[in-house]
Structures are given as structure tokens and as C-alpha cells.
Amino acid sequence: MKRALLTVFALGFVPAVGSLATAQTSDSLPSWNDGRSKQSIVEFVAKVTEKGSPDFVPPAERIAVFDNDGTLWVEQPMYTQLLFAFDRVQALAPQHPEWKDKEPYASILEGDVKGALAGGKKSIVEILMATHAGMTTAEFEQIVKDWIATAKHPTTKRPYTEMVYQPMLELLVYLRANDFKTFIVSGGGIEFMRPWTEEVYGIPPEQVIGSSIKTQFRMQDGKLVLVRLPEVNFIDDKDGKPVGINQHVGRRPIAAFGNSDGDLQMLQWTTAGPRPGFALYVHHTDADREWAYDRNSSIGKLDKGLDEARAKGWTVVDMKQDWKTIYPPAKK
Amino acid sequence: MKRALLTVFALGFVPAVGSLATAQTSDSLPSWNDGRSKQSIVEFVAKVTEKGSPDFVPPAERIAVFDNDGTLWVEQPMYTQLLFAFDRVQALAPQHPEWKDKEPYASILEGDVKGALAGGKKSIVEILMATHAGMTTAEFEQIVKDWIATAKHPTTKRPYTEMVYQPMLELLVYLRANDFKTFIVSGGGIEFMRPWTEEVYGIPPEQVIGSSIKTQFRMQDGKLVLVRLPEVNFIDDKDGKPVGINQHVGRRPIAAFGNSDGDLQMLQWTTAGPRPGFALYVHHTDADREWAYDRNSSIGKLDKGLDEARAKGWTVVDMKQDWKTIYPPAKK
Numbered sequence: 210m211k212r213a214l215l216t217v218f219a220l221g222f223v224p225a226v227g228s229l230a231t232a233q234t235s236d237s238l239p240s241w242n243d244g245r246s247k248q249s250i251v252e253f254v255a256k257v258t259e260k261g262s263p264d265f266v267p268p269a270e271r272i273a274v275f276d277n278d279g280t281l282w283v284e285q286p287m288y289t290q291l292l293f294a295f296d297r298v299q300a301l302a303p304q305h306p307e308w309k310d311k312e313p314y315a316s317i318l319e320g321d322v323k324g325a326l327a328g329g330k331k332s333i334v335e336i337l338m339a340t341h342a343g344m345t346t347a348e349f350e351q352i353v354k355d356w357i358a359t360a361k362h363p364t365t366k367r368p369y370t371e372m373v374y375q376p377m378l379e380l381l382v383y384l385r386a387n388d389f390k391t392f393i394v395s396g397g398g399i400e401f402m403r404p405w406t407e408e409v410y411g412i413p414p415e416q417v418i419g420s421s422i423k424t425q426f427r428m429q430d431g432k433l434v435l436v437r438l439p440e441v442n443f444i445d446d447k448d449g450k451p452v453g454i455n456q457h458v459g460r461r462p463i464a465a466f467g468n469s470d471g472d473l474q475m476l477q478w479t480t481a482g483p484r485p486g487f488a489l490y491v492h493h494t495d496a497d498r499e500w501a502y503d504r505n506s507s508i509g510k511l512d513k514g515l516d517e518a519r520a521k522g523w524t525v526v527d528m529k530q531d532w533k534t535i536y537p538p539a540k541k
Numbered sequence: 542m543k544r545a546l547l548t549v550f551a552l553g554f555v556p557a558v559g560s561l562a563t564a565q566t567s568d569s570l571p572s573w574n575d576g577r578s579k580q581s582i583v584e585f586v587a588k589v590t591e592k593g594s595p596d597f598v599p600p601a602e603r604i605a606v607f608d609n610d611g612t613l614w615v616e617q618p619m620y621t622q623l624l625f626a627f628d629r630v631q632a633l634a635p636q637h638p639e640w641k642d643k644e645p646y647a648s649i650l651e652g653d654v655k656g657a658l659a660g661g662k663k664s665i666v667e668i669l670m671a672t673h674a675g676m677t678t679a680e681f682e683q684i685v686k687d688w689i690a691t692a693k694h695p696t697t698k699r700p701y702t703e704m705v706y707q708p709m710l711e712l713l714v715y716l717r718a719n720d721f722k723t724f725i726v727s728g729g730g731i732e733f734m735r736p737w738t739e740e741v742y743g744i745p746p747e748q749v750i751g752s753s754i755k756t757q758f759r760m761q762d763g764k765l766v767l768v769r770l771p772e773v774n775f776i777d778d779k780d781g782k783p784v785g786i787n788q789h790v791g792r793r794p795i796a797a798f799g800n801s802d803g804d805l806q807m808l809q810w811t812t813a814g815p816r817p818g819f820a821l822y823v824h825h826t827d828a829d830r831e832w833a834y835d836r837n838s839s840i841g842k843l844d845k846g847l848d849e850a851r852a853k854g855w856t857v858v859d860m861k862q863d864w865k866t867i868y869p870p871a872k873k
Binding site for chain 1 (some may be wrong): 601604678722731732735739745746747748749753756757758764765767774780783784787788789790791792806809810813
């Protein structure tokens with residue numbers, strides 16, 4: 210950023226505030242096409258960071274919150290954590306011979322995803338508890354690390370950690386360079402994300418908020434451990450997102466980024482404060498490079514949120530128009 | 542720190558590692574008398590921060606957790622938050638005429654603390670719910686800010702924010718100067734602490750972990766708010782401390798500071814990992830300058846913890862011997 214700024218001055222060009230702000234980010238958001246979406250981000254950051262601006266926000270209060278599934282990484286054709294759970298059912302099946310005659314396990318073991326999900330929410334909770342509880346937090350962390358290091362996305366065959374959105378990675382870096390503290394606020398499992406978010410997004414575990422099951426501190430085989438119990442602790446979705454943010458951060462964010470109706474309350478909360486708040490929806494409009502879905506999707510449904518975004522003038526990223534690239538280059 | 546180091550070299554004195562570490566902190570912990578307690582802190586910090594040390598810990602993983610009541614500030618003759626609740630009962634009494642005939646309120650209104658607490662835990666929960674719930678999070682924050690700005694400690698008549706331990710304030714700064722991230726992990730209410738911890742301890746709201754009641758996101762008088770409900774969400778004490786740390790931080794701390802049996806599990810968890818962990822108890826031994834209490838106190842009981850600290854070689858601060866001063870100088 211500084212380099213771009215110096216160049217501008219070296220050229221003897223004295224820019225107006227608007228173009229200065231654009232110049233400052235010409236290096237920072239290279240995967241964003243010029244247009245209203247990029248402009249709205251840059252203008253918001255400029256007005257809250259410029260000393261003397263009536264909208265100036267002190268660095269300590271520059272909290273930005275990001276949904277994960279569909280906002281930072283791919284959620285199609287299925288939430289990654291659910292695919293992880295299916296793989297765990299396969300891995301644990303030898304210890305559970307009864308599963309081959311019992312739904313939803315029988316369908317999973319036969320590779321029948323539709324059958325596995327036929328029982329709806331109840332089946333999903335059962336699958337999650339069977340695969341996410343009953344071990345220590347340290348054991349679960351290792352299971353996630355091992356899986357994420359080798360698992361491949363079903364259609365692209367790329368690692369999930371590369372199925373992240375390059376423009377959003379740039380946005381995270383850009384905000385942090387402007388003294389924002391970036392948090393994940395996801396409906397996904399908090400302990401499913403923490404083992405890899407620091408490496409992939411630069412977001413440390415203490416800045417990850419998500420759904421959780423209860424844990425218990427106990428002595429086990431002569432060691433003090435935290436054991437994961439098959440009991441829901443917190444659902445970090447919809448109304449739960451502002452609650453989770455308050456619980457973990459204790460401040461109202463000034464910028465929120467989501468992609469579905471599950472993020473609506475988080476965006477509402479961020480923009481309902483006494484200060485200006487920035488809200489952005491990623492709209493999945495690119496069937497060729499990613500997926501196109503919104504009002505009628507069972508995954509990442511964006512319906513009420515799209516209406517409210519338009520009514521309130523929130524930024525709606527048109528993935529097809531606004532993003533030069535979708536994914537980062539392959540690592541190998 | 543840097544100045545001290547430069548002075549050492551300017552004098553042409555080439556110190557051994559041990560004395561270098563001491564020299565580096567001679568400015569940083571001025572309220573600590575030289576002795577085993579101070580020495581143990583300095584040695585621990587040196588070994589986890591020195592590159593090449595077999596015990597080196599990367600900055601991102603240098604998590605330090607501090608109990609609040611009795612560890613960072615005074616908890617005698619009564620927990621500050623309970624005194625706040627008593628003051629709230631007085632303030633709210635006009636809206637509750639029934640309280641003057643109903644315990645525990647009647648006793649509080651008559652200034653009879655013993656009578657108010659005669660009902661034990663059940664009475665305390667009732668008092669807390671009556672005074673801490675039923676308003677928005679923003680309203681409660683303002684109530685706490687107003688109270689803490691004016692309330693005075695019953696015996697010293699100093700503001701509670703000056704009834705903090707100067708040696709511990711220095712320790713917080715010293716650890717942060719060595720790239721530790723400092724957290725509060727208290728049995729006290731998370732929303733009771735957050736409004737003032739940043740100013741008093743330099744600990745921002747997102748690094749405060751405490752007990753909490755549930756909140757609900759709702760529309761109220763045309764505004765989106767979080768309403769505090771009279772329902773316990775989480776008790777951050779004893780077994781709850783490692784659970785709360787895992788929930789909020791997602792990493793095992795490498796240093797933990799407490800003063801009572803309520804902190805024991807936090808100290809155990811911190812020292813039970815694969816890496817060296819530092820555990821310290823503040824032992825209240827100074828009846829003249831503060832209070833002297835341990836095994837038989839109803840507030841801040843330190844019994845099992847003292848035994849375990851001695852058995853495991855944890856640092857036990859003898860307040861009378863180890864601390865040059867107790868409180869910071871008065872602000873006015």
C-alpha cells in the first residue's frame with residue numbers, strides 16, 4: 210500500500226480523497242474488478258481509518274466478522290464439515306458393525322448422500338454427534354488436521370484449503386493491514402475450523418467463533434483432558450450469530466461479511482449500531498467458475514438477505530462480475 | 542527493558558544468561574522484591590522466548606491466563622460484583638416495593654450483608670438475576686460503567702479500579718512486552734468486567750472470559766438489541782475454567798495465575814500439556830497492607846491449591862514478602 214502511495218506522489222499527482230483511496234488499494238485487492246463492490250469496501254475502510262474523519266474508528270474497535278461456508282470457502286455441493294463427517298463414518302464403521310443396518314449410517318456407508326440426509330436435521334445431528342464426540346479435544350484436533358491435509362473436494366479434486374476465495378483472502382489481509390481484527394463467525398463447528406484457519410486465513414483460534422458441543426474436564430488414563438460430549442452447547446447461526454459475537458468479542462463489529470440468510474442477523478447487528486457499519490453479501494452467480502445459487506438453494510439459501518441488502522443498500526458482490534479469479538493458484 | 546540492556550552493555554559487563562534475564566526485567570517488575578517468585582517468572586519468560594531454547598514457544602502460542610478476583614484486584618471483604626449487585630438492589634428498590642418484605646432483598650435494603658447471604662448460593666443467584674438481567678447488553682454496560690466510575694471500596698474508600706495489584710499490573714505489561722497474549726479467566730461476570738478491563742489492565746473485551754447469563758437477539762421498540770435473560774449460560778469456575786479457555790481461546794495456555802481453589806483446574810490444565818507450563822498462586826499473607834486468608838476463608842479459599850502448588854513446585858507468591866507495594870498510587 211505504501212509503495213503505491215509513494216508512486217502516486219512521485220508522479221507529482223495530487224489525488225482527491227476518492228482516487229487516493231483507490232490508489233492505496235490497487236495492490237491490495239488485485240482479484241477484485243473495479244466496480245461498486247470494490248469501491249464500497251475501499252471507501253468504508255478509508256472513512257473509518259482516516260484521522261479526523263467524522264466516522265473514524267479507533268483501531269481496537271475495528272472488528273470485522275466473516276462467515277465461513279460460502280463466504281470464505283466453498284460450500285457446494287455439500288458443506289465440507291458434513292463430508293468430513295461422512296468420511297469419519299466410513300473410518301469408524303469397523304468399530305460399529307450395527308451401522309450397516311441402521312440409518313443414516315447405512316446410506317452413508319453405501320455412498321448414498323441423499324438417503325443419508327433423508328431424515329433431515331435429526332439425521333445430521335446424529336451423524337455429527339457420532340463422529341464429533343467421544344474423544345478428547347486434542348484427539349479431535351488431530352483427526353481434523355489429518356483429514357484436511359489429505360481430503361479432496363468431490364468435483365475439483367483440490368484440497369479444501371485451496372477451495373477458498375482468493376478475493377476474500379485479499380480482503381482479510383487488506384483489513385488487517387488497516388488495523389482491523391478479523392474474526393470468523395460460522396455455523397460450522399468451532400473445533401472443526403480452528404486447526405487450519407490460522408494457516409489458511411491468518412485467523413488464530415481465539416478469533417474463531419462457531420457452533421460447539423459441550424466439553425468436560427476430567428482425568429482419563431492418568432491424564433487431564435477435555436472430553437467432547439454428544440450434547441449441543443451452542444448453535445452459531447441466524448439469531449445465534451449476534452449472541453456468539455457478543456459472547457466472544459464483547460464489541461459490536463463494524464464490518465460483516467456473509468453469503469446466506471443464516472448471516473442476516475449478523476449483518477443486521479453490525480449495521481444497527483450508533484456508528485456506520487459495513488455489510489456485504491457474497492452472491493453466488495458464477496455457475497461456470499463456481500456455483501450459482503440463492504433463493505431456492507437448500508445450502509446457503511440467500512432470499513430474505515438479498516431483499517434486505519437491496520433495501521438497505523448493503524454491498525452485494527456479484528461473483529461473476531466482481532471477481533477476476535475465484536480460487537488461489539494450486540500450491541503444487 | 543531495552544534501556545536496561547543497553548546500560549548493561551555500556552558498562553562493559555557481559556552477563557551470564559541468568560543475570561541477563563534479571564537485568565532485562567529490573568525495570569519491568571519494580572514492585573516485586575528479588576526472590577524465588579520473581580526469579581521463577583523471569584526464568585520462565587526467558588526460556589520460552591529465547592530463540593534456540595529447547596522450550597521456545599512461538600509468539601502466537603504464548604497465552605497467559607489470569608483469574609481476576611483476588612489475583613488482579615481485591616476480593617475482600619466481599620466480591621466486588623456482589624457489592625455492585627447490592628447497590629443495584631438499592632437503586633431498583635423503588636420499582637420493587639415488594640422487596641422490603643422479601644428476602645434476600647429486605648436484608649440488603651437494611652444493609653445487613655450477613656442476612657442477605659444467609660440463603661447461600663440460591664440467594665446469590667436470585668440477587669444476580671434480579672440485578673443483572675432484564676435489560677439490553679448496551680444498557681448493562683452503561684450501568685457498570687457508571688457504577689465503577691463512582692463506587693468506593695468499603696474499607697479503603699478508594700475506587701475499585703485502584704484496588705488492583707501493582708505487581709500484577711507490571712506482570713501483565715511485562716508478559717505482553719514478551720509477546721504474550723493476556724486473558725482474564727474469571728468466575729465473575731464477563732459483562733461486568735469488559736467495560737473497564739481494557740483501561741485498567743490493558744485487556745480488551747475479546748480477551749475476557751467469565752461467567753455469563755444467556756442473551757437473546759430481538760427487535761425491541763424498533764431497535765435490534767441483545768436482551769439479558771435471567772438464565773445461567775456458563776459458570777467459569779473450577780472445572781469450568783479449562784472449558785471456558787478452550788471455548789474462547791482454543792489453545793492451551795502456557796502460563797496461569799490464580800489465588801484460590803477455584804483456579805486449581807486452570808493451573809492444572811496449563812501445566813498438563815506437552816510443553817512447559819507456568820503456574821502461580823498469589824497467596825494473601827499480608828493482613829497489614831491487604832488481607833491474610835487461605836484455607837478457611839469463605840472468599841478465595843486456597844486449600845487444595847496450596848497443597849498441590851507445593852507438591853508440584855508451582856510458584857506461590859507470598860504477598861507480604863514478595864511485593865514491595867500492593868496498590869498503584871491514587872490517581873488524584
